Amino acid sequence: MANAAHAQELAKAPSVITLRGVNKWYGQFHVLSDINLDVKLGEKIVVCGPSGSGKSTLIRCINRLEEHQQGDIVVDGVTLSNDVKNIEAIRREVGMVFQSFNLFPHLTILENLTLAPIWVKKMPKKDAEEVAMGLLKRVRIPEQASKYPGQLSGGQQQRVAIARALCMRPKIMLFDEPTSALDPEMVKEVLDVMIELAREGMTMICVTHEMGFARAVADRVIFMDRGEIVEQNEPEEFFAHPKNERTKLFLGQILH
Amino acid sequence: MTDMPVGERRQLAPPAVDTGAFGWVRKNLFSSWGNGLTTIVLALAFGWLLSWFLHWALFTATFSAATGAECRGGGACWALIREKYRYIFFGSFPYEQHWRPLFAVIAMLAMLILSSDRRMWNKRLLLIWGVGSFVTFLLMFGQIHIPLGLILFVALAVGGLGMILRGTLGTAAEVNGWRALAAIGAVGLVLRLFGVLPSWSLAIAPLSYVETGLWGGLPVTLILATYGLLFAFPFGILLALGRRSNLPLIKGLCVGFIELIRGVPLISLLIMASVMLPLFLPSGTTIDKFLRAQVAVILFAGAYIAEVIRGGLQSLPKGQFEAADAMGLNYPQKTLLIILPQALRVVIPPLINTFIGFFKDTSLVLIIGIFDFLNTANQALVDPNWAGFPGEVYLFAAFVYFCFCFSMSRYSKHLEIELNKGTRR
Numbered sequence: 001m002a003n004a005a006h007a008q009e010l011a012k013a014p015s016v017i018t019l020r021g022v023n024k025w026y027g028q029f030h031v032l033s034d035i036n037l038d039v040k041l042g043e044k045i046v047v048c049g050p051s052g053s054g055k056s057t058l059i060r061c062i063n064r065l066e067e068h069q070q071g072d073i074v075v076d077g078v079t080l081s082n083d084v085k086n087i088e089a090i091r092r093e094v095g096m097v098f099q100s101f102n103l104f105p106h107l108t109i110l111e112n113l114t115l116a117p118i119w120v121k122k123m124p125k126k127d128a129e130e131v132a133m134g135l136l137k138r139v140r141i142p143e144q145a146s147k148y149p150g151q152l153s154g155g156q157q158q159r160v161a162i163a164r165a166l167c168m169r170p171k172i173m174l175f176d177e178p179t180s181a182l183d184p185e186m187v188k189e190v191l192d193v194m195i196e197l198a199r200e201g202m203t204m205i206c207v208t209h210e211m212g213f214a215r216a217v218a219d220r221v222i223f224m225d226r227g228e229i230v231e232q233n234e235p236e237e238f239f240a241h242p243k244n245e246r247t248k249l250f251l252g253q254i255l256h
Numbered sequence: 257m258t259d260m261p262v263g264e265r266r267q268l269a270p271p272a273v274d275t276g277a278f279g280w281v282r283k284n285l286f287s288s289w290g291n292g293l294t295t296i297v298l299a300l301a302f303g304w305l306l307s308w309f310l311h312w313a314l315f316t317a318t319f320s321a322a323t324g325a326e327c328r329g330g331g332a333c334w335a336l337i338r339e340k341y342r343y344i345f346f347g348s349f350p351y352e353q354h355w356r357p358l359f360a361v362i363a364m365l366a367m368l369i370l371s372s373d374r375r376m377w378n379k380r381l382l383l384i385w386g387v388g389s390f391v392t393f394l395l396m397f398g399q400i401h402i403p404l405g406l407i408l409f410v411a412l413a414v415g416g417l418g419m420i421l422r423g424t425l426g427t428a429a430e431v432n433g434w435r436a437l438a439a440i441g442a443v444g445l446v447l448r449l450f451g452v453l454p455s456w457s458l459a460i461a462p463l464s465y466v467e468t469g470l471w472g473g474l475p476v477t478l479i480l481a482t483y484g485l486l487f488a489f490p491f492g493i494l495l496a497l498g499r500r501s502n503l504p505l506i507k508g509l510c511v512g513f514i515e516l517i518r519g520v521p522l523i524s525l526l527i528m529a530s531v532m533l534p535l536f537l538p539s540g541t542t543i544d545k546f547l548r549a550q551v552a553v554i555l556f557a558g559a560y561i562a563e564v565i566r567g568g569l570q571s572l573p574k575g576q577f578e579a580a581d582a583m584g585l586n587y588p589q590k591t592l593l594i595i596l597p598q599a600l601r602v603v604i605p606p607l608i609n610t611f612i613g614f615f616k617d618t619s620l621v622l623i624i625g626i627f628d629f630l631n632t633a634n635q636a637l638v639d640p641n642w643a644g645f646p647g648e649v650y651l652f653a654a655f656v657y658f659c660f661c662f663s664m665s666r667y668s669k670h671l672e673i674e675l676n677k678g679t680r681r
Contacts, residue, residue: 063582065582091581091583091584095582098575098578098582100575101575102573102575102578102579104576104579104594105598106598115585115593116583116584119585120583120585120589164583165582168583
């Protein structure tokens with residue numbers, strides 16, 4: 001992916017997410033310090049770093065699941081503020097996939113998918129179900145549509161969660177450690193869906209330690225430590241020649 | 257054995273000693289000398305109690321007698337129940353009109369049974385409760401006068417609700433219908449306030465009027481419990497949500513209300529409603545005693561139900577709230593579609609527990625002189641002709657209460673299974 005033509009194309013593309021001097025504290029703990037980040041339309045970013053480095057908090061700030069205290073976050077031209085209308089507008093454009101799936105256990109798979117299109121986008125039920133079935137086919141589990149989440153395996157649940165986020169036709173997808181809660185044999189089926197999504201041109205920010213995934217699709221890998229962006233580069237350079245000592249230490253620990 | 261496909265494990269039947277009735281008895285009742293002895297002793301004790309009770313309640317009982325004197329000497333005096341059952345069930349309601357509370361009770365039971373079926377949980381429920389309540393109260397009161405102001409207010413409220421709920425979903429004609437209804441209500445209400453429209457009320461009066469002071473017995477218990485819990489339930493939900501609100505004022509009000517109400521006995525609340533409330537009202541205005549008791553029950557039950565529901569809200573993982581937020585659902589959507597359906601499922605057992613408690617607690621209204629079922633049963637003992645048989649009357653009252661409470665308990669179990677079908681986590 002990271003060939004020269006593609007890189008040039010990206011450089012010309014408009015930014016869909018801009019973070020300027022973002023700071024956040026949990027009480028006294030400085031969890032994000034002076035984050036600056038531009039995400040281009042169609043760009044795929046992988047965020048990695050040791051636990052507690054603030055990478056989940058960073059992407060959760062983008063759709064306001066967490067509130068930042070300083071700096072500006074602009075998503076798709078809308079500046080995040082306390083205005084509920086702004087927040088809801090951004091959440092309609094940003095899909096999110098969680099580590100623990102967070103499917104709604106009292107609704108069937110199909111109802112999980114159609115809920116937001118029907119209630120947030122006011123889509124007629126029939127159309128929403130059509131879209132949902134199409135997406136379930138894409139994540140390769142259309143036969144599970146009438147089951148409940150508790151009857152599916154972890155990998156299947158996570159694929160449903162991806163389809164659920166896609167149902168809103170988002171411009172941007174955020175992935176918060178989507179494979180960390182999965183049994184090893186199920187990681188691949190989820191990553192395959194994500195790779196496919198990336199190839200289709202979705203703008204993605206993905207917190208993950210799956211370095212194979214980063215090599216396959218990422219335009220940029222970002223390494224975070226202690227609330228800062230320590231280093232960022234295209235994947236080949238990032239893995240082959242890490243510059244910062246902390247990056248080297250981290251990569252040494254996870255790549256063996 | 258020989259027909260087994262390769263690689264399939266052979267499934268053996270469990271040993272015969274552990275199955276069947278004999279196996280069960282051996283395993284559960286006579287598994288050791290000690291257990292066997294305990295089983296025999298308890299069975300003998302139970303048999304002795306049962307034979308004593310049957311002797312008293314059936315074999316030597318008197319089933320018909322003219323006065324209490326004829327009952328003496330034998331076993332249970334069921335003749336007393338036979339003599340007094342109409343008073344116990346319907347209290348001081350005019351004797352020749354007893355068919356009215358009877359049918360009111362039947363209407364309420366029908367309403368409750370119909371709404372216990374999950375297939376009815378849609379718009380039909382509104383219809384069932386609207387018609388059922390109207391029939392119940394028309395039978396009990398005999399006459400209902402609806403003032404014009406109330407009719408106009410209802411038109412405004414229904415029209416307004418229709419506009420809000422169907423505003424984006426309904427067809428243009430439908431939405432205009434709701435608008436017209438709301439407009440008629442609003443204009444009419446203003447005209448009525450300025451005295452342009454005369455004071456008038458819609459009178460539905462097919463029967464003789466019976467004031468609430470004469471109501472008694474089972475209909476009173478059922479009305480207090482059913483409508484008490486019917487209104488307390490949504491009120492409790494609002495209190496529970498309010499208690500978790502981020503807005504300090506709302507949170508403070510809800511916490512204050514819940515703690516205040518939970519901190520005082522129901523009896524003191526009833527006495528306050530009956531003795532102190534009239535002191536604060538301008539002289540000349542009275543609020544019906546029955547209504548005051550009903551409101552006190554609603555407030556009291558609301559506070560308890562709120563705490564039960566809060567338990568359910570807290571049991572939900574944070575991820576459910578976050579997922580709903582991330583999808584762009586607003587607060588009412590998130591609450592109604594994601595949070596409450598899950599939270600209420602979790603709290604069915606403690607919720608029904610609270611309901612059963614309040615069904616029985618309604619008998620505390622005897623403190624302010626309302627004759628509920630237990631109180632009419634109590635009053636039936638006062639007759640000097642039938643003095644001396646409290647056991648029979650209380651046993652009978654206990655049996656009726658048990659029928660209601662046990663039904664609720666079984667329903668709770670059924671509902672748990674029904675709602676958790678396919679959603680095991």
